[in-house]
Amino acid sequence: METYYDPKDLGSFAEIGKDAPELAGKFFDYYNEVFAEGELSEREKALIALAVAHTVQCPYCIDAYTRACLEKGSHLGEMTEALHVVTAIRGGASLVHGVQMRKIAEKLSL
Amino acid sequence: MSATMENAAPESFRQRLARHELSLERDETRALQVNVGLVCNLSCGHCHLEAGPARSEMMERPVMDQVIAAAARLPFAVIDVTGGAPELVPELPYLLRGLAPHTQRLIVRTNLVVLEGERGKPLMELYRDLGCVLVASLPASNQAQTDAQRGAGVWERSMAALKQLNALGYGMPESPLELDLVSNPSGAFLPAPQLEAREKFRRDLARRHGVSFHNLYTFANAPLGRFRHFLERSGNLEAYLERLASGFNPCTVSGVMCRSQLSVDWTGRLYDCDFHLSRGIDMGGEERFLRELTELPAPGTPIPAADHCYACTVGAGFT
Numbered sequence: 410m411e412t413y414y415d416p417k418d419l420g421s422f423a424e425i426g427k428d429a430p431e432l433a434g435k436f437f438d439y440y441n442e443v444f445a446e447g448e449l450s451e452r453e454k455a456l457i458a459l460a461v462a463h464t465v466q467c468p469y470c471i472d473a474y475t476r477a478c479l480e481k482g483s484h485l486g487e488m489t490e491a492l493h494v495v496t497a498i499r500g501g502a503s504l505v506h507g508v509q510m511r512k513i514a515e516k517l518s519l
Numbered sequence: 520m521s522a523t524m525e526n527a528a529p530e531s532f533r534q535r536l537a538r539h540e541l542s543l544e545r546d547e548t549r550a551l552q553v554n555v556g557l558v559c560n561l562s563c564g565h566c567h568l569e570a571g572p573a574r575s576e577m578m579e580r581p582v583m584d585q586v587i588a589a590a591a592r593l594p595f596a597v598i599d600v601t602g603g604a605p606e607l608v609p610e611l612p613y614l615l616r617g618l619a620p621h622t623q624r625l626i627v628r629t630n631l632v633v634l635e636g637e638r639g640k641p642l643m644e645l646y647r648d649l650g651c652v653l654v655a656s657l658p659a660s661n662q663a664q665t666d667a668q669r670g671a672g673v674w675e676r677s678m679a680a681l682k683q684l685n686a687l688g689y690g691m692p693e694s695p696l697e698l699d700l701v702s703n704p705s706g707a708f709l710p711a712p713q714l715e716a717r718e719k720f721r722r723d724l725a726r727r728h729g730v731s732f733h734n735l736y737t738f739a740n741a742p743l744g745r746f747r748h749f750l751e752r753s754g755n756l757e758a759y760l761e762r763l764a765s766g767f768n769p770c771t772v773s774g775v776m777c778r779s780q781l782s783v784d785w786t787g788r789l790y791d792c793d794f795h796l797s798r799g800i801d802m803g804g805e806e807r808f809l810r811e812l813t814e815l816p817a818p819g820t821p822i823p824a825a826d827h828c829y830a831c832t833v834g835a836g837f838t
Contacts, residue, residue, distance in 0.1 A: 452715060479704070482711030482719050484661045 419469045452481035459488055460495040530764065532828045539769045543777070543828070545820040550597035550780035552793060553578075553586055553618075555611065557785075559604040560633050563669045565658075565703050567743035567797045567827075570603040577603075578785035580610050585787050585810040587617035593815055595621070599654075599780075601628040601793065606638065612645055619649045626652045628701075631680040632673055639680070647687055652697040654736075655681070658705045660723035668705035681730045690732040699734040707755035709762065709833060710737035738837045739763070741794045741830040763829035771836025777822050783809045791822045800825060 426433025444454050455477040462470030478488050536542060556577035559570035578586075590598060598618050605611050605627055619625050627646060634643060646653060655677075659665050662674035669677075681698075685691055690698030700720060704710050711719070717735040724730040740746045742760060750756040777792040781802065784790070787809045789802040801807065803816065804823045831837050 450715065452711070452719070476708055479706065479708045480711060482716045484659055484664050486661060486663065 414468050416468075416472060419472060422469075450481075452478075452483055455481045456483055456487065456491045460491040463492055464495045464499055532826045532832075533824045535764070535767055535829075536772070536824060539772075541769060541772050543772065543775075543822045543824045544818075545816050545822060546773075546778040546818055548779055548781060548815040549595065550599060550776075551586075551590065551593075551595040552599045552601060552780055552782040553614075554601050554782065554784045554793060554796060555603065555605050555608045555614065557603045558607045559602060559630070560607065561604070561630055561670055561673065563630075563656075563745070564749055565668055565705070565740045565746045567741045567746060567794060568603070569744040569797075574603065576785050577608050578610070578614070580613065582785060582787045583610055583614045583617065585808075586614065586783060587621070589783075589809045589812060590618050590621035593812065597624045597626065597780075598622040599626040599628070604630050604633045606633040606642055612642070615645065615649055615651065619651075624652060625649065626654055628654045628656070630669070631655050631657070632676040634680045634683070635676055639683070643684060643687055643689075647689070647696060650695070652699065653684065653689055654699045654701055655684075655732075656703070657681075657700045657720075658702050660720045664705040668703070678728050678730060681724075681732070682728070685729075685731050690730075692731065697734075698732050699736065700732050702735060702737045703740050707750055707753065707759045709739055709766070712835065713737045739830045739833055741797075741827045743794060743797050743827050760826075760829075763833050766833035767829060768832055768834060768836055771832045771834075774836060775828070775831045776837075777831075781809075781816075794827050794830070795823070795825065798825065798827070 423433075423437070426437070444451065444458070447454075449457075455474055458470065459474035459478050462474050475488070530538070554568075557568055557570040557574035558572070558577055559566075559574065560572060562571035598621070600611075600614070600618075602608070606629065608614075615625065615627070633639070645651075656669070657665065657677055658668045665674040665677065666672065681690070684698055687696070688694045689696040702710060702716060702720070710716065713736060716737050720735050721732070724732070742750055742756070742763070747756070750759050777795070780792065782790040782793050782796050784796055789807045789809055789812070790796040790800065791802050795801075800823050803820055
């Protein structure tokens with residue numbers, strides 16, 4: 410069945426540099442630097458990436474960072490907790506706008 | 520998915536070595552790995568030997584005598600007893616007592632749960648009295664991944680065994696009774712870097728279970744035996760083989776374990792490593808037995824390369 414998403418396309422990501430190599434080079438250099446061990450460990454960074462991948466709903470990123478998390482030594486319990494962190498923030502971001510709703514409703518109402 | 524290693528991997532291990540102008544050959548042989556049999560109380564999903572309760576292969580006293588005699592005449596700095604579950608071999612204490620005087624480092628690999636109950640106590644005391652190094656299998660620092668690989672309930676029983684070993688002095692800081700852990704991934708992915716994994720295990724096991732150990736070694740699963748069946752069944756074989764092959768690191772070839780160890784099975788037959796043993800690939804490509812060995816193989820002796828060797832040369836490599 411034809412689909413916009415093919416898991417094998419992830420392996421072709423570097424081809425994005427074919428028509429804009431300098432920009433792609435800068436992006437991939439930056440990307441690799443970001444995920445290198447720093448103040449945060451590579452394992453912690455992969456957990457953040459996995460969680461963010463779910464909020465931006467990128468199937469490629471979910472595929473890549475599920476594997477990366479397992480290979481950095483995280484287990485499913487930790488990975489699931491990371492998803493709940495971004496879910497809480499995402500849900501909270503909706504809910505906290507209820508304050509706006511309440512202020513506007515109060516202003517409009519008798 | 521039923522592709523074989525040869526047609527699924529993009530390039531055979533032998534070809535890959537040739538392309539990098541490398542060869543697989545012996546360095547100084549320092550270690551003897553003794554596989555005392557395939558009988559085991561567990562049937563772990565990653566086991567390249569497909570050990571389990573239904574297996575009957577087991578080393579008996581005449582072959583043990585040959586192993587002990589070889590240890591006396593050949594200078595093995597390390598002797599590493601593995602299985603299956605060595606503890607299920609009735610004559611294990613005889614073998615260990617015979618080997619201990621002939622090596623600086625006598626290692627016993629244990630699955631931990633085999634040490635519970637009446638069988639375990641005298642064995643643990645024997646290990647302590649002989650100064651054996653214990654290398655215990657523990658794939659993860661959590662229950663779900665451990666039980667997924669090794670069977671339901673194994674995590675709880677492993678923690679109980681580790682606490683018993685700690686109580687005997689094994690794995691405690693400053694204790695000479697060395698207790699190391701070995702972690703193989705519980706699935707079709709590569710292991711975490713060893714140092715990071717060690718610190719995470721140390722933190723998790725100490726904080727949640729009060730368990731202490733010395734070192735942790737991580738190993739990639741070889742696409743052989745029961746693990747290969749899992750890869751085929753789950754549709755992961757092709758991607759896993761590709762991952763091993765694409766992660767080939769030429770710098771690891773000089774340090775792979777087969778360069779410095781011999782492996783002998785329960786019949787006394789020799790191999791270059793335990794993975795070759797599982798495939799029946801003889802030491803140096805020729806059937807030989809430990810009892811015939813009058814000297815250790817010379818440095819430079821060729822080692823047969825096979826595609827499962829990619830499991831030892833991926834990433835930082837596994838020695």
